[in-house]
Amino acid sequence: xxxxxxxxxxxxxxxxxxxxxxxxxxxxxxxxxxxxxxxxxxxxxxxxxxxxxxxxxxxxxxxxxxxxxxxxxxxxxxxxxxxxxxxxxxxxxxxxxxxxxxxxxxxxxxxxxxxxx
Amino acid sequence: xxxxxxxxxxxxxxxxxxxxxxxxxxxxxxxxxxxxxxxxxxxxxxxxxxxxxxxxxxxxxxxxxxxxxxxxxxxxxxxxxxxxxxxxxxxxxxxxxxxxxxxxxxxxxxxxxxxxxxxxxxxxxxxxxxxxxxxxxxxxxxxxxxxxxxxxxxxxxxxxxxxxxxxxxxxxxxxxxxxxxxxxxxxxxxxxxxxxxxxxxxxxxxxxxxxxxxx
Numbered sequence: 001x002x003x004x005x006x007x008x009x010x011x012x013x014x015x016x017x018x019x020x021x022x023x024x025x026x027x028x029x030x031x032x033x034x035x036x037x038x039x040x041x042x043x044x045x046x047x048x049x050x051x052x053x054x055x056x057x058x059x060x061x062x063x064x065x066x067x068x069x070x071x072x073x074x075x076x077x078x079x080x081x082x083x084x085x086x087x088x089x090x091x092x093x094x095x096x097x098x099x100x101x102x103x104x105x106x107x108x109x110x111x112x113x114x115x116x117x
Numbered sequence: 118x119x120x121x122x123x124x125x126x127x128x129x130x131x132x133x134x135x136x137x138x139x140x141x142x143x144x145x146x147x148x149x150x151x152x153x154x155x156x157x158x159x160x161x162x163x164x165x166x167x168x169x170x171x172x173x174x175x176x177x178x179x180x181x182x183x184x185x186x187x188x189x190x191x192x193x194x195x196x197x198x199x200x201x202x203x204x205x206x207x208x209x210x211x212x213x214x215x216x217x218x219x220x221x222x223x224x225x226x227x228x229x230x231x232x233x234x235x236x237x238x239x240x241x242x243x244x245x246x247x248x249x250x251x252x253x254x255x256x257x258x259x260x261x262x263x264x265x266x267x268x269x270x271x272x273x274x275x276x277x278x279x280x281x282x283x284x285x286x287x288x289x290x291x292x293x294x295x296x297x298x299x300x301x302x303x304x305x306x307x308x309x310x311x312x313x314x315x316x317x318x319x320x321x322x323x324x325x326x327x328x329x330x331x332x
């Protein structure tokens with residue numbers, strides 16, 4: 001099955017940007033995954049398999065074939081792996097995300113955003 | 118008397134939201150803060166990794182390995198026999214590269230590396246994989262139609278040149294040793310390393326003589 005032409009990066013070099021990471025969160029996803037592998041909290045093969053599955057899912061759903069899709073898949077893969085290994089629960093992740101969101105909204109612009117203990 | 122100015126409230130609401138990071142960034146913040154709290158990762162280590170891979174660790178490391186292999190036949194032999202061990206001479210080892218296998222281009226063989234599953238790549242010697250390496254198009258087409266893919270990268274191969282495609286895994290990754298450019302006798306390691314492109318170590322570049330012309 002061929003993908004719509006606008007989803008195909010042709011030539012490939014058009015996807016070869018100068019910056020290593022488009023946004024900080026993208027780097028942080030890889031950093032967390034690599035550090036969890038280094039400390040044997042997750043295995044490299046589990047990470048590879050779940051990332052592959054997320055990439056296939058994104059492709060099947062017609063997501064654009066670009067780095068944004070790759071890093072979103074990597075983020076979903078990391079969340080799934082941490083949930084399946086019982087390191088985190090989905091309620092914890094959801095609640096923590098809401099806390100961060102509230103912290104951003106309640107912090108004056110320009111001030112560092114921190115979570116209150 | 119209090120007034121209810123919907124326009125003003127909408128404006129304030131939008132201003133507040135404009136300071137909010139993206140949904141993905143918030144998900145990452147949630148994950149990182151939870152993992153740090155549980156002692157699963159350390160925020161300094163995460164920051165150090167991001168800094169190293171954003172600025173310091175990149176294909177120049179791989180290029181030094183290739184230049185040494187071109188200059189020192191015994192090093193090339195060690196690299197071909199056991200690349201995982203050979204790169205420790207540069208202190209470039211690490212789990213990010215897992216087991217490494219070096220494959221050599223010759224006048225009759227061209228090597229091309231892909232990860233058909235996800236994006237396995239020898240991070241510690243080439244840095245973060247380029248965006249095209251992670252695309253579904255590259256991951257599927259590099260195996261199915263390597264010559265067409267190479268053509269899109271500007272690599273034209275004679276029909277007699279055999280293409281070998283290597284599929285990386287979490288356990289085994291690959292480094293292509295490109296052919297040494299002609300007329301570089303007497304060049305030192307630094308000069309030679311400057312000719313080695315990242316893509317030539319993945320196999321999507323072949324003729325380094327032409328790169329020299331553009332430099």
